[in-house]
Amino acid sequence: MRGDRASQLVPQARLAGPIPWVIAIMVALTVIAAAGGLALNNLAQTAQSELSGGATVQIVEALPLERSRQAQASLALLLQHPAVVSAARVPDEELEQLLEPWLGVGADREAVPIPALIDVRLRSDATETQLDSLRTLLAEQAPAARIDAQSAWLRPVFSAISSLQWLALALVVLLGLTSAAAVWLAARSALGTNRNTIEVVHLLGGTDSQIARIFQRSVGFDAALGGAAGLALGLIAVFVIGRQFAGLGSGMVAGGGLSWIDWVLLALVPAFGVIIAVLTARVTVMGALRRML
Amino acid sequence: MSPRTGETIAFDNVGLRYGTDREVLSDVSFTLYPGSFYFLTGASGAGKTSLLRLLYLAQRPSRGGISMFGTDVITLPRSRLPAFRRRLGVVFQDFRLVPHLSAFDNIALPLRVAGMREADLAGPVSDMLEWVGLTSRAHARPATLSGGEQQRVAIARAVIGRPDLLVADEPTGNVDPEMALKLLRLFEALNRLGTTVVVATHDVHLLRKVPDSLIMRLDKGRLSDPTGALRYPPRRQMSDIDADAPLPRDGGEF
Numbered sequence A: 001m002r003g004d005r006a007s008q009l010v011p012q013a014r015l016a017g018p019i020p021w022v023i024a025i026m027v028a029l030t031v032i033a034a035a036g037g038l039a040l041n042n043l044a045q046t047a048q049s050e051l052s053g054g055a056t057v058q059i060v061e062a063l064p065l066e067r068s069r070q071a072q073a074s075l076a077l078l079l080q081h082p083a084v085v086s087a088a089r090v091p092d093e094e095l096e097q098l099l100e101p102w103l104g105v106g107a108d109r110e111a112v113p114i115p116a117l118i119d120v121r122l123r124s125d126a127t128e129t130q131l132d133s134l135r136t137l138l139a140e141q142a143p144a145a146r147i148d149a150q151s152a153w154l155r156p157v158f159s160a161i162s163s164l165q166w167l168a169l170a171l172v173v174l175l176g177l178t179s180a181a182a183v184w185l186a187a188r189s190a191l192g193t194n195r196n197t198i199e200v201v202h203l204l205g206g207t208d209s210q211i212a213r214i215f216q217r218s219v220g221f222d223a224a225l226g227g228a229a230g231l232a233l234g235l236i237a238v239f240v241i242g243r244q245f246a247g248l249g250s251g252m253v254a255g256g257g258l259s260w261i262d263w264v265l266l267a268l269v270p271a272f273g274v275i276i277a278v279l280t281a282r283v284t285v286m287g288a289l290r291r292m293l
Numbered sequence B: 001m002s003p004r005t006g007e008t009i010a011f012d013n014v015g016l017r018y019g020t021d022r023e024v025l026s027d028v029s030f031t032l033y034p035g036s037f038y039f040l041t042g043a044s045g046a047g048k049t050s051l052l053r054l055l056y057l058a059q060r061p062s063r064g065g066i067s068m069f070g071t072d073v074i075t076l077p078r079s080r081l082p083a084f085r086r087r088l089g090v091v092f093q094d095f096r097l098v099p100h101l102s103a104f105d106n107i108a109l110p111l112r113v114a115g116m117r118e119a120d121l122a123g124p125v126s127d128m129l130e131w132v133g134l135t136s137r138a139h140a141r142p143a144t145l146s147g148g149e150q151q152r153v154a155i156a157r158a159v160i161g162r163p164d165l166l167v168a169d170e171p172t173g174n175v176d177p178e179m180a181l182k183l184l185r186l187f188e189a190l191n192r193l194g195t196t197v198v199v200a201t202h203d204v205h206l207l208r209k210v211p212d213s214l215i216m217r218l219d220k221g222r223l224s225d226p227t228g229a230l231r232y233p234p235r236r237q238m239s240d241i242d243a244d245a246p247l248p249r250d251g252g253e254f
């Protein structure tokens, strides 16, 4: 017997019962949590790759001329070093702009000396041994140089991001389990009310898989509808939140966008719900039938 | 094997108990021959429904042997039973119509289970609806049908597949005497086409309405055979099987 005929035995049960609603809500929540987790993951990765190979050289010297000389010398030395990919002096105007909120517009440069900054990209991670070798390199010509790994300042931020990632993952797992349990219960109760129908078709000579298919289809249909609604809701929420973050214009948050693979993963959430629903229907019906002769 | 030869059903020392209760059927042995019409009588609670459930493969006996169309169905794997069930027509005592299907779809169910194409089943289902006088109620759901109408749908569903064996549990319980007679005529017509018919009833008046019928009587789970006919093939098959055997079914009481 072909599958399309199976659905006609007992026509598609209409959208009664809690299955579509349960699935819609669970899928929406799971999509939002998963989107948060994926965005944090992207953010962490972008930031990590940008910062881990980065080091900052500060020339903390009050005399402008000496500061400038040491900066020039450091830059020249750094550029020759084999571990350094690139090194660039951060223009003073940019620093001023960055500090403007604290120092006020047109602050007297002589009164408040601002250190010269050199942004260094290293070929590999900025380990302590790496930094030490740079320190000895600069020690003679630029005694005022201080070298720090960029990631060092951001370590607390990274650990916060990684806890948030674990939280998002835990939420997705919990929501997934809850959805599975809710779908399981809803499918079971729907099948409970159809016990009589199952038994009648069984006694009329319906095979187990013929009967299971009837319910797989109707439960799968309900789940697909609920899943689509939930996905739409979840994506709208993710999109709106995404726009708000994008509106912040912060370089840090910009790294937290979702790639197309992430969107595909989110779209798989309702598919997963449908699979659980259909499997539940099958297992439940087959179980009920096995108790009959 | 032609359906006219051999036995349709043979019970050999069948016993049935539910759980650990005492047996509701004990030492039940009989043979049903193709093309015969049987009544199963007995007081309420005598075990008629239980015996029919064994007949339509809803239940395994606790002991004894059952063969159906020449095959031992006790040892048969579960997966082979649907093919046997499709050769049966069953009128359940409580009808067991599918509540969200119309009268038409309920009657079409056995044909669809058997895989008949939609284009092929509209005709037979409509004919069947007409035969039980429900053409105008074709699209009604069971809940909107009267008890008698539901029963007629149940009967139509049981006979539409032209079963080799028709099993009916109190099929005239909810209809007026006139309709009861009409339904019996339907069973007889089917019987003439070769279907073996077993009708369980506690209504002894019904028995006289089918003159050629054979009678099985259940009393507290034990089968008696007041006419003695069950020990022998029925009259219509006599010539084929044993022309010299006596014909005891004309005497006796029940």
Ligand SMILES: Nc1ncnc2c1ncn2[C@@H]1O[C@H](COP(=O)(O)OP(=O)(O)O)[C@@H](O)[C@H]1O
Binding pocket: B018, B024, B042, B043, B044, B045, B046, B047, B048, B049, B050, B051
């Ligand atoms: N599912 C069941 N579980 C336990 N006892 C049952 C069950 N079905 C029937 N019985 C018992 O078996 C006996 C015969 O019942 P049944 O076959 O329905 O008789 P009838 O159809 O002749 O009225 C009764 O005593 C009844 O209580």
Ligand SMILES: [Mg+2]
Binding pocket: B048, B049, B050, B093, B169
């Ligand atoms: Mg009964």
